[in-house]
Amino acid sequence: MxxxxxxxxxxxxxxxxxxxxxxxxxxxxLNKDDKSEDGSLYSCLVSPDETEQAMExxxxxxxxxxxxxxxxxxxxxxxxxxxxxxxxxxxxIRREFHGRREPYREILQELVLYLxxxxxxxxxxxxVDDENGTEIDVIKYSEMETVIRKSFLRAFMSAxxxxxxxxxxxxxxxxxxxxxxxEHVNETAISFTRFWDSSYVKDFDTFTRVLGKKLYxxxxxxxxxxxxxxxxxxxxxxxxxxxxxxxxxxxxxxSLLADYFGKNQGAPHYLTPIYFxxxxxxxxxxASTEYDVQDSVxxxxxxxxxxxxxxxxxxxxxxxxxxxxxxxxxxxxxxKSFNLPPExxxxxxxxxxxxxxxxxxxxxxxxxxxKSEFERFQSQWVExxxxxxxxxxxxxxxxxxxxxHSLTKNEQSEFDSQVLSxxxxxxxxxxxxxxxxxxxxxxxxxxxxxxxYLKESGVKFDAASFFGGLQGVRSSGVAHRxxxxxxxxxxxxxxxxxxxxxxxxxxxxxxxxLLKEINHVFINTDRVT
Numbered sequence: 001m002x003x004x005x006x007x008x009x010x011x012x013x014x015x016x017x018x019x020x021x022x023x024x025x026x027x028x029x030l031n032k033d034d035k036s037e038d039g040s041l042y043s044c045l046v047s048p049d050e051t052e053q054a055m056e057x058x059x060x061x062x063x064x065x066x067x068x069x070x071x072x073x074x075x076x077x078x079x080x081x082x083x084x085x086x087x088x089x090x091x092x093i094r095r096e097f098h099g100r101r102e103p104y105r106e107i108l109q110e111l112v113l114y115l116x117x118x119x120x121x122x123x124x125x126x127x128v129d130d131e132n133g134t135e136i137d138v139i140k141y142s143e144m145e146t147v148i149r150k151s152f153l154r155a156f157m158s159a160x161x162x163x164x165x166x167x168x169x170x171x172x173x174x175x176x177x178x179x180x181x182x183e184h185v186n187e188t189a190i191s192f193t194r195f196w197d198s199s200y201v202k203d204f205d206t207f208t209r210v211l212g213k214k215l216y217x218x219x220x221x222x223x224x225x226x227x228x229x230x231x232x233x234x235x236x237x238x239x240x241x242x243x244x245x246x247x248x249x250x251x252x253x254x255s256l257l258a259d260y261f262g263k264n265q266g267a268p269h270y271l272t273p274i275y276f277x278x279x280x281x282x283x284x285x286x287a288s289t290e291y292d293v294q295d296s297v298x299x300x301x302x303x304x305x306x307x308x309x310x311x312x313x314x315x316x317x318x319x320x321x322x323x324x325x326x327x328x329x330x331x332x333x334x335x336k337s338f339n340l341p342p343e344x345x346x347x348x349x350x351x352x353x354x355x356x357x358x359x360x361x362x363x364x365x366x367x368x369x370x371k372s373e374f375e376r377f378q379s380q381w382v383e384x385x386x387x388x389x390x391x392x393x394x395x396x397x398x399x400x401x402x403x404x405h406s407l408t409k410n411e412q413s414e415f416d417s418q419v420l421s422x423x424x425x426x427x428x429x430x431x432x433x434x435x436x437x438x439x440x441x442x443x444x445x446x447x448x449x450x451x452x453y454l455k456e457s458g459v460k461f462d463a464a465s466f467f468g469g470l471q472g473v474r475s476s477g478v479a480h481r482x483x484x485x486x487x488x489x490x491x492x493x494x495x496x497x498x499x500x501x502x503x504x505x506x507x508x509x510x511x512x513x514l515l516k517e518i519n520h521v522f523i524n525t526d527r528v529t
Contacts, residue, residue: 005180006208007194010170015190019166019216024153026092027064027105028145030170035201039170041145045089045162051215054088056186058193058212060167062086064094064105089162091153092146105146107139111156115228128152130229132328133290133303138228151228157218158225164216168192173204189215235324236332238274243341252324252332270321271356273309275345278316278408280338288399295368296351304328309351311364313406313505315340317347319355366508367406370515374401374425377515380523389450389518390429400424406508407501415500419507423474426511427467447471459521461514470507 018025018041030039044062046054054061067090073079091111096103107126112119117126117138126139139148157164179196192212199207219225224232235253242248250256250268257263257270284291284298292299299305306326309317316338323332353361363369374390381389393401400421407414430446439453451464495503 005194006174007170007172007210010172010210011192011194014168014192014210014212014214018168018214019150019164022150023140023147024150024164024166026139026146026148027094028147029143035173036204037170037172038201039168041169042167043091044165044167045091045157045160046165047087047162048218050087051163051217054165055188055191055213055215058184058191060169060211060213061165062088062090062167064090064092065096066090068093088165089160091148105141107141107146110160114156114159115152128228129303130328131303132330133300134330149228154219155226155228157216158221161218161221163218166214166216167212168214169209169211171207171209173199173201173207175203175205177205179206185212234329236329236336238320238323238336238339239341240268240272240274240320241342243343247341250320252320254321254325257321257324268320270319272320273317273342273347274320274323275340275342276316276318276335277338277340278310278314280316280335281310281405281408283334285403285405288403292402293405295363295372296354304331307355309347309355311348311350311368312345313365313501315345317345317351365406366505366512367404370508370512371401371404373512373515377519377523380519384523387434388431389434390426391431393425393429397424407504410498410500412500415504418504419470419474422507422511423470427471427474454518454521457521459514459517461517463514466510466514 024043025041026043028041030037030041032038042060042062042064044067046061067084067086067088069081069083070085071079072082072085089108091108093106093108094103095106111117112126115126115128115138117128120127124141125137127135128138129135137149138152139146141147153164182193182195184193185191190212192210194208194210196206196208199205201207235251237249237251239247240250250272252274254270256267257272258265258267259270281293281298284293290300292301293310296309296311297305297307298310304327306318307322318335323335327335347355348364350361350364353359363372378388378390378392404418404421404425407418427447430450432444432446432449435446435449435453439449439456441449441452443449443452447464447467450467454461454463495506
């Protein structure tokens, strides 16, 4: 049985762990507080042609701070510029300023640019977003260490066609006089020397030092190697026919689907409609700064855009091929959890006309109809009148209009939130100041002012009752604790807690009807005259 030699444990770490885990140290301080050990790790890149020579030695081929650009002169007027003053490329450079400024470590800019990293200096890291906008930590740093995610470093090494040298040096101080013969080891991937000497640290007699390097070779310059992201996309399968118990699924991979030009005959068509529960949209409505849900399209800003049918009352429809082509795999996994069988479902008339027939078609869904009408009304009113009937929302409230939608479930919480948004867009935004200039009555209430203004101008819609009822729902059931007043209020509006989806759609339809009548009385009439 062989005797354990001092620093065997450290060498075991070098062999089994250094550079083998997800995070690779580009530099690291190994000093211990009790001064019993001191050392560090460092790194650099080396060309394949220089690798064999580098591995013949034990010392560090590049020191922290070395390897930057410089001017080189040789002989009379023979001067040139070297972007790297060493054949070894540092990944982290320690920069010092003659003691006048604090030193710091800088990441090789070529690596940062190639990997398209963003420097999040506040959190001491470099990050990148994947295809779905998920932030990935790539480099993390502190005074003690700098580490990089292995997959990203390997991608850079493949692109650059350079190998990685991980340098290590560690000294362990001891009390006692034991010393062994110096050791030199040269292996294919590890070279090191181990030696003993008198300690230079107070209260210790001797030290054992290990000094060496570990080699990692770059992969060939192929797309699957030089990209840090997976190049082969995965595809989810979705229900193409059947019901909830007996159904058939098929991959959304566009290359496996049929088209109108004879491709993959016998396979499901690219335009096979796939159906989803409307609850799939909650994720996107709940993060309006990231996502935008519009009429027939949903998008994640800067990343992806998916055409879909949101004009049906009880489901969402997307073409099978679009699911595979237009959204990342992680997003497709999310959509799959809301997948519904076709059964008796069909796409809306609007989406059929737009996507299959290639014709223009107005929206059908009450929320989309209202939002389209409201935006058109606001623009035309200001153009004709020079002032806003409903004041524009401030920036912090714009999400109320952006995420206004027909209910995805018969849930009280969703109904409450949508009522609040609709009230803020309309009742809370009534332009009281301008109305007072156009109404003769002495009244300060926004609903009464608007109602009087509309009535005097010939609008027959009972705005006072409608807005009053909507305000009552907000006041008696959303903004405050529910009581008997809430039950009476919703009763007057003609719905109860079991028909919230239909109730909110009806509210939107009435709001649209009011806007159209105002538009007819004020704007269209003005244009004629």
